[in-house]
Structures are given as structure tokens and as C-alpha cells.
Amino acid sequence: MSEQKIQAPKGVSEYVPDRSNSFELVRNALIEPAKRAGYQLIELPIFEDTELFRRGVGESTDVVSKEMYTFEDRGGRSITLRPEGTAGVMRAVIEHGLDRGQLPVKLWYAGQFFRAERPQAGRYRQFYQVGIEAIGLDDPAIDAEVIAIADAGFKSLGLSKYRLEITSLGDLSSRAAHRVELLKFIETLDLDEATAERAKLNPLRLFDDKREEMKKAMLSAPLLMDYLNSESLEHFKMVTKYLDRMEISYVLNPRMVRGLDYYTGTTFEFVHELLGAQSGIGGGGRYDGLMQALGGQALSGIGFGLGIDRVLLAAEAEGIISEDAFVSDLYIIPLGDTAKEFALKIAKDLRSAGKTVEIAFGDRGLKGSMKAADKTGAAYVIVLGESELESGTVELKHMQTGESSSVKIASLQQCL
RNA sequence: GUGGACGUAGCUCAGCUGGUAGAGCACCCGGUUGUGGUCCGGGAUGUCGCGGGUUCGAGCCCCGUCGUUCACCCCA
Incomplete structure (x- = not known):
């Protein structure tokens, strides 16, 4: 329930x-x-x-x-x-x-x-x-x-x-002078109850009426501009x-x-x-x-x-705005628990160096993680597995071209 | 506050004159064990806004309510 x-x-x-x-x-x-x-x-x-x-x-x-x-x-x-x-x-x-x-x-x-x-x-x-x-x-x-x-x-x-x-x-003095004349003019109009009520609160409001007949009636109304x-x-x-x-x-x-x-x-x-x-x-x-x-x-x-x-x-x-504003520089896919620890550390360091970095969470498998990376629109992706951790080197993959190059983990920052 | 329209999966919607729900997109998994966007296969998903009523039976009819939307009013 x-x-x-x-x-x-x-x-x-x-x-x-x-x-x-x-x-x-x-x-x-x-x-x-x-x-x-x-x-x-x-x-x-x-x-x-x-x-x-x-x-x-x-x-x-x-x-x-x-x-x-x-x-x-x-x-x-x-x-x-x-x-x-x-x-x-x-x-x-x-x-x-x-x-x-x-x-x-x-x-x-x-x-x-x-x-x-x-x-x-x-x-x-x-x-x-x-x-x-x-x-x-x-x-x-x-x-x-x-x-x-x-x-x-x-x-x-x-x-x-x-x-x-x-x-x-x-x-104030210009307005007062105009108001007197405007009220005189409004008196000559045949207004329904609601409109008369509005006119009482603020006679200028009648200038804003959307009905055609009112617009027409107000055409000859005295304008504040002329009383400045x-x-x-x-x-x-x-x-x-x-x-x-x-x-x-x-x-x-x-x-x-x-x-x-x-x-x-x-x-x-x-x-x-x-x-x-x-x-x-x-x-x-x-x-x-x-x-x-x-x-x-x-x-x-x-x-x-x-x-x-x-x-x-x-x-x-006007069709001048696009929603895809958020794009990461790097998307890290860790394979296994040890890799995850390293991923967190690498991400933290790169972020403090001003890079936008995301990590694939949830152990969903490489293929799924790649899909997720693709969807975020991240510029680069690295996969962190046993071999990478051993060698300290990752394949930095550029998502748009699909090309990748070997990069030392320590120098990732310069390559993004 | 006044008047009209609408309310079905996350999104866009279909659902004939009432017989207890579907499509596309999105999502998840897989296509031989570590690399995405295409393609193919499979899968999960809804108290049909909510509450009453009419009916043997309601997503479809009636009433109420909440919300959305359009206009008036007003304003950003």
C-alpha cells in the first residue's frame, strides 16, 4: 500500500x-x-x-x-x-x-x-x-x-x-492635472459595473482594456503625456x-x-x-x-x-535555447572494487584542478557504462581495470572521434 | 475571482456506440566473457489524477474534488 x-x-x-x-x-x-x-x-x-x-x-x-x-x-x-x-x-x-x-x-x-x-x-x-x-x-x-x-x-x-x-x-502635479480631465472623460462613457469599479480604483486602467469597443472609446481619452x-x-x-x-x-x-x-x-x-x-x-x-x-x-x-x-x-x-548545457570533460568507468577506489581519487584530484568529471556507479557492466557515458555527452572516457592499475596507464578515448591514446594516469589533467 | 477545454505508462499519445488497457520514444538486459552512438532479440512499467454515483459491468456516462491549460482580470 x-x-x-x-x-x-x-x-x-x-x-x-x-x-x-x-x-x-x-x-x-x-x-x-x-x-x-x-x-x-x-x-x-x-x-x-x-x-x-x-x-x-x-x-x-x-x-x-x-x-x-x-x-x-x-x-x-x-x-x-x-x-x-x-x-x-x-x-x-x-x-x-x-x-x-x-x-x-x-x-x-x-x-x-x-x-x-x-x-x-x-x-x-x-x-x-x-x-x-x-x-x-x-x-x-x-x-x-x-x-x-x-x-x-x-x-x-x-x-x-x-x-x-x-x-x-x-x-505628482502632472498626474493630478491629468486625472481631473480623465475622470471627466470617463464620466461620459457608458461603463458596466466591473469596469466602472476598476476606473474608480485607477482610471488609467481603462487604457488597458482588451475589448475592441473599449479600445475605441478610449481613443479620444486625454493622454497623460499631454499633461506633463x-x-x-x-x-x-x-x-x-x-x-x-x-x-x-x-x-x-x-x-x-x-x-x-x-x-x-x-x-x-x-x-x-x-x-x-x-x-x-x-x-x-x-x-x-x-x-x-x-x-x-x-x-x-x-x-x-x-x-x-x-x-x-x-x-x-524563438527556438534560441538548447537544453544540453551540462557536459563533462571526463567519464571514468571503474571495473571492480579496487578500481572504484582509484576512480574516486582520480576524479577528486581532477575536479580540484577544475575539470568536470563523472564516474560510472553501480557495477552495471562495461557495455552499459559506455552507453551511460555516451548519454552524458562526456568528451572523454577512460576504463579503469586491473591492467590499467598495474601499468598506471589508461586509454583516453575521445567519444566523438572514437579514437583513443595511451596516457599516464598522473598526466590525465593535461590531456583533457 | 469569472468563463471554456483537458487529465490514460518517465514523455507524446491511441483506446470504436460502456465489457476490467495499448503504441512510439525513453529505460533495463542480452547479441560469446574489457568499450558507446546504428541494427536485432528480450524485459519491467500504470490503484486510466482522486472520491463518490449510475450499471451485471466504466478509462469511456453523471456529480464532486484536485491539477493543467486558454481567455478575461491582472502582471513578471
Whole structure:
């Protein structure tokens, strides 16, 4: 009688071999450009005080109002599994006084995030992101560089079927002016109950409605872009100028909507063409009031979050990723117990010299072991038997050509 | 949260109008005793997601449940 199988919780994304190789490749590719731009790792807890997200992300957002994994810990504290990265980073920056040194503070992170949504292709309850934050200066050149870093990650993977959309959400005064006009406009529309409810929470949301009739109705809606004050407009123009200079192509999307309340000014999104409804592979923007809202000084910041799961899906959709990432330099087949002892020792020494070495375990016979060696894709194979142990010499077989040569065990390292 | 589709060996799937399960790939063993990828032969494998119900009898019908998937919503 076997026990009932336990399944993974609903909607989590898991990566097991061989696909995990692709996952690792994607994650590292997305991190690398940030490191090269001088960003440093910040490793943070996966759960935080619930209040952090209420204040940081915004009470009115869907993320906070209905998608958080919140629970009480044993001390009666309200804890929430992080639904996004920026709020936690800001909390840590303030708590550790990182903003007291030279600005901007430049940080990167990678890890899993949690949102209790209905799962769908590219949308999971536990998902992975790589993100960066540049805090403390509102130089538009930083905005451009942040965008360039994200773009470089996608490009290094070979992605091409995506586009960068950017806009500016302006500063608080620009937004307030626009909001008045937008609300006036929305009043003239005949909305169903659910849509009216959404409009109440965030009128900008209506720009994102997928229904044709709504798209049409919103065509004549007042655009935030047209309400930017001179400062905001100037900042945005500089950002696009820098992007042009770096030859990063983008499309202006004055109807872009973001789901987190803290965004101000420069805002962007990377959209992939081959993905389904969940086509955003990354996005981010500037946030002016966030640090202050969390009890820190009034510094601005900008950052992005890139979805590793979705970038992997996109890379697979473009057919630019292969799973066979792991290949050993040498595969050792020991015949007999004494040989096994030597195999372990040889493998250990070669590994500490930087070689990737595998051993055939389980006494399965030479033929089976050769098959196993073949499957791992190892470059070379040696068989360790009595005669080899006596002579201290092995036949080093190159698997692709099938040719082999006699090599002293002591000098294996130089031959791999 | 709302609506639709789906859930059979590790994987991809077949299974006619209900009669207690199959293919391909993968896996293991062997093809004269120490050398792989091809070929040939042999083999193991499933509480047909789970729980109820209808029926003489259910993988096929009904209900529930869990999960997957697609769209909405939202977003990475």
C-alpha cells in the first residue's frame, strides 16, 4: 500500500533537468549586464512585514488588495510573501543606511516572488525575477542605462522578437492635472459595473482594456503625456535621446498602464510577440515617492523586474535555447572494487584542478557504462581495470572521434 | 475571482456506440566473457489524477474534488 502522492502547490513553476539548465542560463544572462554596470547583489528575505507592501506597492493595487500570500507568524505578526522586489529593496536601503553613502546606490537581486493569482501560461503563483534598482539620483541618463541593462540581457540571449515600450507618468502635479480631465472623460462613457469599479480604483486602467469597443472609446481619452509639466517632459526627452544614442529602439506608448502605484516619470515595459496573454517579459520605471513613503529620505529611484519564467518561455518560442548545457570533460568507468577506489581519487584530484568529471556507479557492466557515458555527452572516457592499475596507464578515448591514446594516469589533467 | 477545454505508462499519445488497457520514444538486459552512438532479440512499467454515483459491468456516462491549460482580470 503506497501513500497518496503529494503534488506541488497549485500554480508554482518548477525547473528540473534538463530544462533547469535553460533556466540557469537565462537567469545568469539577465544578471550579467547589471554586474558589468557596477550593480551589487542584495539578498533579501522572501517574507516581509505586510505593512511594507501596503504602503510601498499601494493599497488600491490588485497585487496588494487580492493577490498577496499573507499569514500570521507565531508571534502574531502579519507576514507577507514578497509579491515584488522594489519595496523590499527600499526597506533594506533605509534600514541599513545605504543611502548615506555615495549615490546612486546600485543593486541587483534575483529570486522568487509570490502572487495568489489564477495560474495561466506565463503566470505563476511562485515566479522568478531578476531586478535592479538605482537609487538616489534623478539623472535621466540613469533611466536610459537601466533600460539598456535590461535590453542587453535579452539581446545576449539572442531574443529579437520583442519590443520596448516607454512612456512617462510624470510627476505628482502632472498626474493630478491629468486625472481631473480623465475622470471627466470617463464620466461620459457608458461603463458596466466591473469596469466602472476598476476606473474608480485607477482610471488609467481603462487604457488597458482588451475589448475592441473599449479600445475605441478610449481613443479620444486625454493622454497623460499631454499633461506633463516642462520638467517631466524635459526629463523624458533626455531619456529618449540617450536611448537613441545607444541605438536602443523603442516605441512610445502613452497608453501604458502599470499595476503598481509607486511608478512616476519614466516607465517602460518589454513585450514579447510570441507569448500569449502574459506577454510582458520585463518592466519597470522611476519611483519618486516610494522611499519617503517607507520612512526614508525623499530620494528618487528607478529599477526593473524581469520575469525569468517568461523570458525562458520567450527564448523557447524563438527556438534560441538548447537544453544540453551540462557536459563533462571526463567519464571514468571503474571495473571492480579496487578500481572504484582509484576512480574516486582520480576524479577528486581532477575536479580540484577544475575539470568536470563523472564516474560510472553501480557495477552495471562495461557495455552499459559506455552507453551511460555516451548519454552524458562526456568528451572523454577512460576504463579503469586491473591492467590499467598495474601499468598506471589508461586509454583516453575521445567519444566523438572514437579514437583513443595511451596516457599516464598522473598526466590525465593535461590531456583533457 | 469569472468563463471554456483537458487529465490514460518517465514523455507524446491511441483506446470504436460502456465489457476490467495499448503504441512510439525513453529505460533495463542480452547479441560469446574489457568499450558507446546504428541494427536485432528480450524485459519491467500504470490503484486510466482522486472520491463518490449510475450499471451485471466504466478509462469511456453523471456529480464532486484536485491539477493543467486558454481567455478575461491582472502582471513578471
